[in-house]
Amino acid sequence: MILELTVVPKSKKFSIVQKDGKIKVHLKSAPEHNKANLELIKELSKVLGCQVRIISGLKSKAKKVELNISQEDFDLQVGKN
Secondary structure, X not given: OEEEEXXXXXXXXXXXXXXXXXXXXXXXXXXXXXHHHHHHHHHHHHHHOOOEEEEEOOOOOEEEEEEOOOHHHHHHHHHHO
16 A cells, blocks of 8 residues: 655654544654664554555655555554554
């Protein structure tokens, strides 16, 4: 599935917030030297238990990511957090 999300770098902790059909991912890393993108891939993979690939927005807060997971499984996993 393709997911559009917004990242918030330099947050106190990693979290995924889903509100009004929009998804925000809070990252601890700063958006320099690709650190935030690497954290996004690593943490989403860990939480969702699937492969994650950024397909657009490498230098933007607005990103599109490809997840190797169904919408139903995504909703179940994000609901736990």
